[in-house]
Amino acid sequence: MSYIVKDTILYVENLSVAYDGKVIIKDINITEKDVHRETVTTGQVIAVLGRSGRGKSTLFKALTGLVKPATGQVLIRDIKNSTEMDIKAKQVEEGDVGFVDQKYTLFRHKTIYQALKFALRKSSLSEKEKEDKINKYIQEWGLEKVRNQYPNELSGGQRQRTAIIEQIFSSGSYMILDEPFSGLDVGNVEDVKRSIHKIGADHTLNTVIFSTHDIELAVSLADSIYVIGYPTINGKMEHYGTVVGHFDLKAMQLAWKDFDAGHLQLVEQIKKLMLSS
Ligand SMILES: Nc1ncnc2c1ncn2[C@@H]1O[C@H](COP(=O)(O)OP(=O)(O)OP(=O)(O)O)[C@@H](O)[C@H]1O
Ligand SMILES: [Mg+2]
Structure with a gap:
């Protein structure tokens, strides 16, 4: 399982956010790097627990x-303007x-098929390629039977899966x-896990960050985990x-x-940490 770590892909420095003057998060620092393995393409899968x-x-x-930070900054790779030799970062927008x-809000007046078509509107694919891509995802994500239904005619899980595919298509x-x-039911959980793996395996720069209350799931899926909690400083x-x-x-x-x-041990460690923060 050897790997090498390359350049920074996400850099969060001294981030804080306040709502109406009340500090919600503070002193957040995150550095994630591009990871390369010999024979497999590996993106970054990052979980946030708390x-x-x-x-x-x-x-x-x-x-x-x-949301605009009160302090600090969030930098990501400027993929369009970077070359292998000259990597540029940009403030996230x-x-x-x-x-x-x-x-996971969807367009009220668009069916699943129409929403996915809309998500691909800026893509350079041909009409035929778009059609194939939409069909492939609808198939793989178990939305075949409901492809022509509107959001109010979908279950929560179906809406959610459509929202995820929309973002895969447009970002x-x-x-x-x-x-x-x-x-999500057990089957859908497996589908979403698989698709997170798939997004990661598509390109080494692909970076998926997700939150969950399921610690075991995070530990089984992520290669980097952050726990957000209330810090104890000087006993308080x-x-x-x-x-x-x-x-x-x-x-x-x-x-x-x-x-x-080893995973199980980490689950216990994280559980303790969460209970004390
Ligand atoms: N728009 C807002 N205005 C004021 N306070 C807010 C706003 N959004 C969130 N908060 C407050 O910020 C704190 C953090 O909320 P946030 O939604 O980020 O928590 P979370 O970790 O995602 O929780 P959950 O696990 O329940 O989703 C809460 O105390 C919440 O009340
Ligand atoms: Mg939340």
Whole structure:
């Protein structure tokens, strides 16, 4: 399982976000790098864990440029203007990062098929290629029977899967999924896991960041995990979220393999950390 680490792909420095003057998250620092393995293409799969209200969704809004930070910055790779020898970074802006939020809103007046067609409108694919791509995803994500239905005629899981595919179609290398597993049945959970793997395996720069309340699932799927919690400073618990733990599963020899005793141990460690933050 040897790998080499290349240039930075996501750099978050001293980030804080406040709503109406109240600090929600603070002192957030994250560095993620492009990882290369010999024979397989490997993107980055990053999980964010933390108890309810600690600021995961708020962090995601800052990472996608939907919310302006009170301090600090979020830099991503400027993929369009970078070459192998000359890598440029840019401040994240709205639209750079695909985002499926917790509520996964869809167009009310578009069927699944129409919504996916719309998501591909800026793509350079031919009409035939677009058609094939839409059909392939509808098939693979189990939406065949409902492809011509409107959002109010879909189940929560069907809406959610459509929202994820929309973002895969319309965004570049970066994708954030806020609780993509909530409200899914066991089969759908496997589908979404597989697709997160698939996005990662498509390109070494592809970066998927997701949040979940399922620690085991995070440990089995991610190669980097951040725990957001309330820090305890000088014996007193503060009431803003920050990174209270970071686990690099690659360095821990836990990435890219089946769930084993090592994973289970990490689950217990993270559970303890979450309960104390
Ligand atoms: N627009 C807003 N205005 C004011 N406060 C907000 C706003 N959005 C979120 N908050 C507050 O920020 C804190 C963090 O909320 P956030 O949604 O980021 O938590 P979370 O970790 O995603 O929780 P959950 O696991 O329940 O989704 C909460 O106390 C919430 O009330
Ligand atoms: Mg949330």
